[in-house]
Amino acid sequence: MSSVLITGASQGIGRAVAVALAGRGHRVIATARRPETLADLPVDQRLRLDVTDQESVDRAVRGAGEIDVLVSNAGETVRAPLESVPLAEVERLFQVNTLGALRVAQAVLPAMRERKAGRLVFVSSIQGRMVLPMIGPYGASKWALEALAETLTIETGHFGIKVxxxxxxxxxxxxxERARVFLGENDPYTPxxxxxxxxxxxxxxPEDVAATVAATIEHPEPPLRVPAGAPAERALRARKxxxxxxxxxxxGINW
Incomplete structure (x- = not known):
């Protein structure tokens, strides 16, 4: 079984992935900005990790020991039209969803490269290949994430690392539902x-997505892109x- 570090494991997909992988016998290192939120998870380690903080990332990776698999899941979203979304919010999403994912990957890659083995699993979205109105900043951060992940596939495959x-x-x-919404009074984009x-x-x-993540980790030759569930498969096929x-x-939109 593999030693798996998961970012953003306090809730949602990350928590479901931790439970699923622990149930399959993997050594799971669950991480979150607030490690007390991980107390009830049936995992081997619970560590503080803020993907936007280099010192926090380095400390968690050192504390985790040998890592066979990184599940890069930490992410956030907002709801706002691009005309008026605060640029600070766009920058924050890229810091978490894109640069944060790269920061943790950079921390685990040297040891994987030396061992000539390892796996990076990035939790993206169908919005990494298509767009939805009012969620544009999130989609842009996921398109960028997928560009980084595909580049890593090319750069690190020679070292036995699968992405x-x-x-x-x-x-x-x-x-x-938790996403911050940026709409003004009588905003023309409200409809x-x-x-x-x-x-x-x-x-x-989240359990559906966790099952896909687990199957991907355990696949001997996993594909680069893996739709999670039938709705995602249909959406991505239609986009293609x-x-x-x-x-x-x-x-269609009627507004």
Whole structure:
């Protein structure tokens, strides 16, 4: 069994992944900015790790010991039109979702490269390959994440390191409900925001995504991109089949 470090394990997908992998016999190192939120997880280690803080990342990776697999899951989102979203919020999302993921990957890669073995599993989104209105900053951070992950596949494959990108669609983790919303009074984009539930499509559970992550880790030759669940498969297939020179949405907008 593998030794797996998971970022963002306090709730949602990360917590479900920790439970699933521990149940399969893996040595799980669960991490979060507030390690007290991990107290009830049936894992081997619970460590503080803030993906935006280099010292925190380095300390956690040292404390974890040998890491066979990194599940890079920590992430956040917002709801806002691009016309008026605070740029500080966009920068914050990139710090967490994109640069944070790269920061932790940089911390674990040297040891994996020396051993000529290791796996990096990045939890992305169907929004790493398509866009949804009002969630543009999140989508942009995931497109950037997928570019980094695909580059890592090319750069590190020679050293025996396998990289995979897990792509869920809408997940019933509460992340969307917790997202900060930036809409002014009588905002002209409010009708579009109210249409979001229909645009996001069918929900899957965090446990569904965790099962995909676990299967990816245990696959001898995992693919680069792995849709998590039938709704994600359908969405990504539709995106692939749609004209590249036209905007694409899973559902029409009436606003």
């Amino acid at each position: 995979s990108i897990v792509q869920p669609g809408a997940v019933s983790s509460g992340g969307g 579009l925001y109210e249409a979001l539930p229909a645009l996001r499509g069918e929900l899957v559970t 089949e749609a004209p590249e020179n036209e905007p694409f949405l899973l559902a």
